[in-house]
Amino acid sequence: MAGVFDRIVKQQDMDETSEEGPPNQFQEQAPQVQENEALDAAGEEINTEATARTDVKLREVAQELLRMGLLEETQRPHLYRAALVAMARLNATLEPLDLIARADEVRGLVFLAVRPGDTDEPQDDWSHPLVRKQRLNLEQTLLVAILRQYFIAHEQDAGTGAGDAMVAVDELIPQMQVYLGESGSEARERTRALQLLDQLKGHGLVSAPDSHERVAIRPMIAHLANPENLTALLYELKARVAAESSDHGENAP
Template sequence: MEQEPDIFDRMAAQAVDKQAPQSLSKEELPALSESPLAAQNPAKTPQNVRQALQFLLAHGWLESVAKPKLFSVIAAQTTLLDALLEPLDLRVVVDDVRGLAFLAVVPDYAGDDADESEQDDWTHPLMKRQRLTLEQSLLLAILRREFLQREQESGTGAVVRVTVDSLLPQLETYLGSTGSDMQERKRLGQLLENLRTHGMVTEVDAQDCITIRPMIVHLLNPENLQTLLLRLREVAEGGAGQVEGTP
């Protein structure tokens, strides 16, 4: 004769039944798949794109010569990067020929409702406008001319190196001579160092040369050249002040 289960066996069986998963109806399955618990591993931005974006936000620009892998990612994922930067009102500009990528403020950031005075005074919280003195702006224009002339001779994308001595007479043409070669060279050295901090040139090397970076073409664009020309006219008429550069 088979023995009936005692009270302890029945309690254990009930506990197992409570822990067993219940079968779900077809109507309940879609609700489960859409619940937050089912989305514990959402899609993430690819690691290489994250690295490229973080580098741009930290430095503002990069050259393919120094960071070839990151530049390749940026060139291939510009649309995705623009989408990620959209809330910040920034976009990526890629100069494939010169191997250059940099951040820029979207053209219509100030908005259609902002008046002209607000647009003139506004600066982006992440992309400050660079203010250059008249002497720095003049040297920048000279370097830009040298850069474009060398590109015409050697082709776009060529590395452009110039000697410091070749820049001295060009600068004296606009600023005049101090009468001291040492003072003029010191003045030029200080101006070059300032432009180096803005990423326009490299340090003076052992051959007393500098390399002009391709960013100079985009920083000193036709609009900024026109601003520089107007400022020069003001100075010629007795005015003074500073010239604004692009972010």
């Protein structure tokens, strides 16, 4: 027979079991609820990121501008029109990069330029407008000045924005000789001219030579550099060549 102590212990066990009661179903559901809430929050975050992304067409425009530096209506008409329509949003996208898109609708051109800084430091007139650290060397700048003269003359005859400004490589060689002097080798002069044209093609200023060795002058050349500075450069180089020729004449026996 169970003693008094055993009965007391048994009664205490029964009381504790009664106080605990059946398992709380809300406590069992709590982990599942928390998991569902976490999934919902993650889904909302993904949707927010997708909504915050820049429009696909605007991204294509910005990426092409950063890749090439310009958009021509004749070459990329859809992106060119998209850039014009969304110019304000495009420039908001480019602002953190200190770049700004500018439009020349007369010539069918959208191009990148360095956004004016907050400082009063003067801009380097010889720096390339598309890339802050990329500069044209003396021979490239000279060829730009010569090509620009051809381009402006073509627009004066055919009207601003008129395309098909063409020039033959053979026309450029004697022009460059006026300012750089002659090397004494026609083959070397032609090679130099073709190399410089190929370099300027990378800046979107000319096309590749066609079967007749003519290049098309692209409208971007109208915005590349200050025309007054280019003209001053031509005068300076011409004066330098004239002075060197005079020195050679005086030193000749």
